[in-house]
Amino acid sequence: MLTGLMQPRPLTIAHLVERLEQLFAHKTVATAGTERVTYAEVADHARRLATVLDDLDVPVGARVATFASNNRRHLELYLAVPATKRVLHTLNIRLSAEHLEYIVDHAEDDVVFVERALLPRIWPSAERLSRVRHWIVLPDDSDAAVPADPRVLDYDELVAGAAPYRGCLEDAFAAEEENLAAGLCYTSGTTGPPKGVLYSHRSTMLHCLGTLAAGLVGIAESDVVMPIVPMFHANAWGLPYGAMLAGAALVLPGPSAEPEHLLSLMARERVTLAAAVPTVWTSLLPRLDDHDLSGLRMLLGGGAAVPASLSEAYRARVGLPLTHSWGMTEVSPVGAIGGTRSRHAGAAEEEQVAVRAAQGQPMPLVRLRLSDVEDGHEPPRDGRSIGELQVAGPWVASGYFRVEATDAFTEDGWLRTGDLATIDGEGYVRLADRMKDLIKSGGEWISSVELEAAIASHPDVAEVAVVARPDPRWGERPIAYVVLREGSATSADDLARHVSPLVARWWLPDEFVFMPVLPKTGTGKLSKSALRARTA
Template sequence: MLRSAGAADAMDGLMQPRPLTIAHIVERAERLYAHKCVTTAGADRHTYAEVVHRVRRLATGLDLLDVPVGARVATFACNNRRHLELYLALPATKRVLHTVNIRLSSEHLEYIVNHAEDDVVFVDRRLLPRIWPSADRMPRVRHWVVLPDGSDHPIPADPRILDYDELLMRADPFAGSFEDAFASADENLASGLCYTSGTTGRPKGVLYSHRSTVLHCLGTLAAGLIGLSESDVVMPIVPFFHANAWGLPYGALMAGASLTLPGHSADPVHLLQLMEAERVSVAGAVPTVWSSLVPRLGNHDLSATRFLLGGGSAVPPSLSETYRAATGVPITHSWGMTEVSPVGAIGGTRTQHRGATEEEQVAVRAAQGQPLPLVNVRIVDVETGRALPRDGHAVGELQVSGPWVASGYFRRGADDSFTDDGWLRTGDLATIDADGYLRLVDRIKDLIKSGGEWISSVELEAAIASHPDVAEVAVIARPDPRWTERPVAYVVLRDGSDHTAEELLRHITPMVAKWWLPDDIVFMTSLPKTGTGKLSKSSLRESARIG
């Protein structure tokens, strides 16, 4: 068909308008990779064929519960096989998967479930005591479905509470094609809902579509980036509630890779034993988790590993290089946000770096990387909004656009998180070089302004983290009557270390400007974390303000 487009004629292609949906991911796994396995905690082992058969039962079970199309259905669960079944059945039946952070305060938990107007909550049995006290303050929830997880926590006698496996046994498997049910549907139907951490106000809901999820999934399969393939064994250590576990579950299923899920435990020995026993080739976690494994790396065979993904916060170069020395595989930087589904950029060296010196390659690996295909990034002057050059030196606010980037927030009015031309304002300060490499300088809110000059908390943290006895570090601004703000470092040392603040200052003195040196180094046994495992600088700021 020809149609007018100004002075020239444009022509439509003659291709089938089949929608991009998660239903395709489900049926692809069932048809092509039925023999592949999903393993939870090294014990619960099911093939993809068995998992999808249970997904078909769950699809009918949702009908038995009269869950309407478009309803938000919450999951309050760890990384396990039953949670994966919900990942597939809910969007494949046109419901909305709402993954809820299991570490939230009661206040935020109640706000999120009520704001989403969740119809049903699926909850791990061991987590039921965390959420059940709030049940009566979540009046829209009609059913609470308990997922058996091997625990024996008591279950209250309440007609609203159902058993997950009993529900599936009552339901006949859905015999049709999930994909055919979507044949005439809009691929922009909502598929998932995830709320931001709410560290600077009420959490905000990011509503993913089938189209955005499938395109993000394809991005994780791109060769030269994460490059998931059929030969991989993928282990999402990052929680399922953290922006769909960075897309790794959907990506693994689409590629035909086996999945290893850690269950409820994040114990370092448990994680390393799983990686060794299951021959995990790809794993993703936040830096604090990767750091916790370091003392035991030498005790396990991780020779199957080809790709270790770090995100959620900046990966200290020293941590990445520690893994490279111990396993041959560095931790690869990524950058993203809940609003970016979440992966927007992946780090690592490319062909142009083959002739670079070792020091130059380390610097490249320390960058957050290049944007994934279909993702666009730019930096702008914070005050004027003027676009800044991609020269690796100019620092500006990072803005992002693309088909898996949010355009607004769920049930929320106009928000200054978006520009007039539709780009997402990330709140990150960054540089972009001529090769498109993104390097984060800091969060705008985390910069320290001392005597009228800026200090990057990220760079100062990286310098301190380069000391081999530093397990964790966070740098914040403390009010100062003379300089307005001065940096303070909070440090966790590795077991057995007795280094002093003076020794750490001597270590970093050659690395940073003298006036960047922290006024104080506070040693702690652990640093406060957000619900997704990131360092909670807001908690440190509050303690510094009160102190």
């Protein structure tokens, strides 16, 4: 065996600090339309935070939690915490107190950085979180009360009073230390207690490079990137790290997800790439025509299947479809990206729409395969044969933090996703359903994803979710929960007539239930578990 003669330099997030200073110091980070700082300032604050963490005696390897929205100070923590060999633990700000307390305690967080406006959400739990030594408040324009407690410190005061760490943070890492933990993110816990996914420096940097791959996301220095997806959720799909590596400007929307706020930011900052879950893109659709979005080159949707009707509505209105991204917290989180290839340029419109409706093709270094749910064999890649989607790669989890979950992985180490999918001859993945969301009626399977897509194609449907209801004769029958667009008088009969030509007759929902809003999870996805509980 002949070993290559290359330098064993580690892949670490610390590399980003010096890169920002030396190459992109003048580029900017805008927060909520009210603040703009340069990457030079972000890097300086990250260096000062390195000193702050040392002064607070935060041990190497300690979990440092953040409870914050998408803002500049949160971005500084994205750099400083892992660059000093601590572990960035982003907390979901929409979780219940019970889940928050479980996660902070399970992670054994040493410090919590919390946005002032969010203090009332987490401070009542402080006495039950005895392992947390410091609560550091990130200032904002709110007037939330700050407790007079010696454990509570002010972020800006600490940063201003600290000398910046001098020298190259990257040089503090030995080659083997690229596998040190860098980030921790917990799953939603919809099928049991939340489970922690522990990212390494190596996995994060490789995923970061993946977001720069041309022909997929392809973040470039000329981009203006706006992650609407929360920074507490799987590193905002890796977009902040990717933007900083490429030198792209960042636009962080702050705590507001109001459509007017988001669209105004996108127009004013000339955003080129934005990413959000489908429910957010649905909420923006009615106001698209009021804003100049001509700067856009890509709109990413993920976290749930993007209905083809929604994607094509964006293509008609702003000239760009919503591009699928598929992934999971365990996949850092992006595993596949949608979109057409060069060979589709001359294809018929119907074929192009079908390709755009796929979840996409795997990112570089990511491997995908199917496994038959009955006998475990690998189905053919013919675009028709369905199996459980399994994934492997250098930014895919190999286990969970302090939890045994051997059933989540195959004997040869692939992650079992729980998604049912097809893969075609060109490698495009199309989700059929989540295994737990399939509806078995009269011994035959109904795909909730396909049925939802058919219902969503009605122009008056804003949102839809299909779940199973127990049935004494058929075992299960589909029930559709629907949100109509404002002012619509569409009836259940209208929807049934619309869907009838699109699916098998026995797939038609037994009932259409109209709701003003559908329940959401903490990451903004539709909560089918809440609907199933309502339906049972």
